Amino acid sequence: MPARLDIGDDGFEAAFARILGAKREVTAEVGDAVAEIIAQVRADGDDALCALTSRFDRFELTKEALAIGQDEVEAAVRDCPEDQLEALRLAASRIEAYHARQLPEDARWTDEAGVTLGWRWTPIDAAGLYVPGGTASYPSSVLMNAIPARVAGVERLVMVVPTPDRALNPLVLAAAKLAGVTEIYRVGGAQAIAALAFGTQTIAPVDKIVGPGNAFVAAAKRQVFGHVGIDSIAGPSEIAVIADGGNDPAWIAADLLSQSEHDPSSQSVLFTTDAAFADAVEREAEAQIEASPRGRIARAAWEANGAVVTVRTLGEAAALSNRLAPEHLELAVEDPDALLAQIRHAGAVFLGRHAPEAIGDYVAGPDHVLPTARAARYASGLSVLDFVKRTTVTGLTADAIRAIGPAAATLADAEGLPSHAQSVRLRLEQG
Amino acid sequence: MPARLDIGDDGFEAAFARILGAKREVTAEVGDAVAEIIAQVRADGDDALCALTSRFDRFELTKEALAIGQDEVEAAVRDCPEDQLEALRLAASRIEAYHARQLPEDARWTDEAGVTLGWRWTPIDAAGLYVPGGTASYPSSVLMNAIPARVAGVERLVMVVPTPDRALNPLVLAAAKLAGVTEIYRVGGAQAIAALAFGTQTIAPVDKIVGPGNAFVAAAKRQVFGHVGIDSIAGPSEIAVIADGGNDPAWIAADLLSQSEHDPSSQSVLFTTDAAFADAVEREAEAQIEASPRGRIARAAWEANGAVVTVRTLGEAAALSNRLAPEHLELAVEDPDALLAQIRHAGAVFLGRHAPEAIGDYVAGPDHVLPTARAARYASGLSVLDFVKRTTVTGLTADAIRAIGPAAATLADAEGLPSHAQSVRLRLEQG
Numbered sequence: 097m098p099a100r101l102d103i104g105d106d107g108f109e110a111a112f113a114r115i116l117g118a119k120r121e122v123t124a125e126v127g128d129a130v131a132e133i134i135a136q137v138r139a140d141g142d143d144a145l146c147a148l149t150s151r152f153d154r155f156e157l158t159k160e161a162l163a164i165g166q167d168e169v170e171a172a173v174r175d176c177p178e179d180q181l182e183a184l185r186l187a188a189s190r191i192e193a194y195h196a197r198q199l200p201e202d203a204r205w206t207d208e209a210g211v212t213l214g215w216r217w218t219p220i221d222a223a224g225l226y227v228p229g230g231t232a233s234y235p236s237s238v239l240m241n242a243i244p245a246r247v248a249g250v251e252r253l254v255m256v257v258p259t260p261d262r263a264l265n266p267l268v269l270a271a272a273k274l275a276g277v278t279e280i281y282r283v284g285g286a287q288a289i290a291a292l293a294f295g296t297q298t299i300a301p302v303d304k305i306v307g308p309g310n311a312f313v314a315a316a317k318r319q320v321f322g323h324v325g326i327d328s329i330a331g332p333s334e335i336a337v338i339a340d341g342g343n344d345p346a347w348i349a350a351d352l353l354s355q356s357e358h359d360p361s362s363q364s365v366l367f368t369t370d371a372a373f374a375d376a377v378e379r380e381a382e383a384q385i386e387a388s389p390r391g392r393i394a395r396a397a398w399e400a401n402g403a404v405v406t407v408r409t410l411g412e413a414a415a416l417s418n419r420l421a422p423e424h425l426e427l428a429v430e431d432p433d434a435l436l437a438q439i440r441h442a443g444a445v446f447l448g449r450h451a452p453e454a455i456g457d458y459v460a461g462p463d464h465v466l467p468t469a470r471a472a473r474y475a476s477g478l479s480v481l482d483f484v485k486r487t488t489v490t491g492l493t494a495d496a497i498r499a500i501g502p503a504a505a506t507l508a509d510a511e512g513l514p515s516h517a518q519s520v521r522l523r524l525e526q527g
Numbered sequence: 528m529p530a531r532l533d534i535g536d537d538g539f540e541a542a543f544a545r546i547l548g549a550k551r552e553v554t555a556e557v558g559d560a561v562a563e564i565i566a567q568v569r570a571d572g573d574d575a576l577c578a579l580t581s582r583f584d585r586f587e588l589t590k591e592a593l594a595i596g597q598d599e600v601e602a603a604v605r606d607c608p609e610d611q612l613e614a615l616r617l618a619a620s621r622i623e624a625y626h627a628r629q630l631p632e633d634a635r636w637t638d639e640a641g642v643t644l645g646w647r648w649t650p651i652d653a654a655g656l657y658v659p660g661g662t663a664s665y666p667s668s669v670l671m672n673a674i675p676a677r678v679a680g681v682e683r684l685v686m687v688v689p690t691p692d693r694a695l696n697p698l699v700l701a702a703a704k705l706a707g708v709t710e711i712y713r714v715g716g717a718q719a720i721a722a723l724a725f726g727t728q729t730i731a732p733v734d735k736i737v738g739p740g741n742a743f744v745a746a747a748k749r750q751v752f753g754h755v756g757i758d759s760i761a762g763p764s765e766i767a768v769i770a771d772g773g774n775d776p777a778w779i780a781a782d783l784l785s786q787s788e789h790d791p792s793s794q795s796v797l798f799t800t801d802a803a804f805a806d807a808v809e810r811e812a813e814a815q816i817e818a819s820p821r822g823r824i825a826r827a828a829w830e831a832n833g834a835v836v837t838v839r840t841l842g843e844a845a846a847l848s849n850r851l852a853p854e855h856l857e858l859a860v861e862d863p864d865a866l867l868a869q870i871r872h873a874g875a876v877f878l879g880r881h882a883p884e885a886i887g888d889y890v891a892g893p894d895h896v897l898p899t900a901r902a903a904r905y906a907s908g909l910s911v912l913d914f915v916k917r918t919t920v921t922g923l924t925a926d927a928i929r930a931i932g933p934a935a936a937t938l939a940d941a942e943g944l945p946s947h948a949q950s951v952r953l954r955l956e957q958g
Contacts, residue, residue, distance in 0.1 A: 220904060221871070231943070329753060388946060389945055442918050445921070452951055457935070477917070491878030493881055503617045515785040
């Protein structure tokens, strides 16, 4: 059974604090092993990639076969059922339409001191996209990682994907093609991150690496950070649902379990003003777990990290949800917009009774790469902004530096930086 | 002497690659010591802060004296010369005016499938601002770190500053007051980062920590990352100048030395189309180093990490500068806007002969916290965007989920996630 809390209970604050503080992720200590793998790839390049792939993915890889070519991609596309391709195309076009609205604009103005100011956004040159292999190899994640980069204008979009025992989901390659990925390599783990960061004979280095991965991949991303950019380190999935009594309990149970089924460490929390509804959701969840092919995983997560919290008002639910700062938040209430106004911290919000979180995993349009583990307090989901950077612009005339230069020289003097002051004063004297 | 390169030389590519690859920063191995300090602060709170302050900053600190109160700030302001306060006020108002234009806008629309989409930006609740003590305690940096947070709408703006031997620059407190800092604590080092991340009896925890610091502070920020957000880890300062022969060599020499004087590991690079001008700048730099009170530091940096590169065209200079991705870039040429169009990677650009980089350190308006060590390939300077986060919004009606739900269910099936599919299909059947 999930934890059952009521905000009026004596022990509520302590019990809720335990949910907030729960460390659900087990981080393996793989730092040293990863450092060795990175060093090996930096020293031996392609040869290291082939040797490590043989060791970890259990098949012989030659340098010539590192890249997955156009032919292999086309063959994979032919292997995919048409209904899946059709769904993928709808998803890609909706994701692209949403992200295209995020492109930031340049600015330029001249202020009353005569100073020209502004900024310019430019895409990064090359992005690396890590795609996990095996059961966590999701074509939807290929779209969600690659499309924002393409929309941003990134020229080289380099995907790496491990193919353990040579297995590769053809729909992943179809998604890569749809998303506009420009290079694909059949390599994974820390060795793939090292290759993206430092380059090998076959793989030219990139500027930023995004995408989820296992403990080795996460450790490798931390270690190469600073040499290249990385996105944030993703933790187990989370959902919070704020629901009044006017919902079908089966719908809400399915929504909660759609996160529980990801991983035993996934978190699902229901906040509701209706205790009888809460009971009904718990009963429905039990029935759905019994019937689900992934019931064993869902049960493990729901019992260890599930919670059903009854509150007196929706405002109380919003306040508790803000403390949780969930990755996904459903507002399954009569007036979701009124409640949204009270939400301060959440990765993605779903409005109304007909908006299950899963719609956002695939076809809604917003990104499904979102902050986890309460990071929504300070971080945002993946977007076009992750693939562009801003250069600030300052232009001065002789008159403009006469207007604001003396203050700069005064502050440089106060900070004890004489060449700073001189670089300004020379222009005041002679300007 | 700085390195002297010409793009036509045989060994040019290797020599320029050495400049690109130079590891100028010495990173002390302080990870274990920092982990111990963080554990001590988490266990003992204020007591640990006082004990560690006594040990590292050499004075007795009581819990009651941890906070720097309004009275002390007002007294410090009275200690500051009026011309410095006036310059600080001009800087603050210009920085605020620039950053106010960066506030991102919310969006909301309904597409042809009837799906309501959009995003909302919200400020983080509490930001921690680390201010170094001693000689690197710059009031300008207080403004550059705190003002974007205040403009973003951050409610708690918590500054920590070490006061070794009780010394504290009054202008730093004046800057904090001007910038709208809401709490100040006289504590520094890894212990201050731990207090900001985890809280103590006196210091409530924050959500994100920004600001430069020494190796202990940098290591502590890496270790608390994930529990709170952090800004990027700043390295030694850098400047690149692209200049034609039409500049006063003394002006350009001063600009180059204004970065060299920061630190022996600072980098200053001149690209010019005019070899005689390059010679003149080198002579001027030598004369200015001789005359400068910080000449010893400037000489160390200029000789170890300075470079003068002659090129045939300004386009060649732009291409080399893009490989360098410098923190600061001056375009001291006749038509700086034409050259700007060729710049892809730089933190801050200064246009024209009358725009020394130092103007951007103090009063131009754009932030002076900028990406270093080639990070401008993928990162931007500090801005209002660092203190807000975006929540995506998706709203569906019964009709809207009938329009896009089937594709989501198909993809959930393809990815083997049955509860995802069910959460959609239940609404299709009953919607």
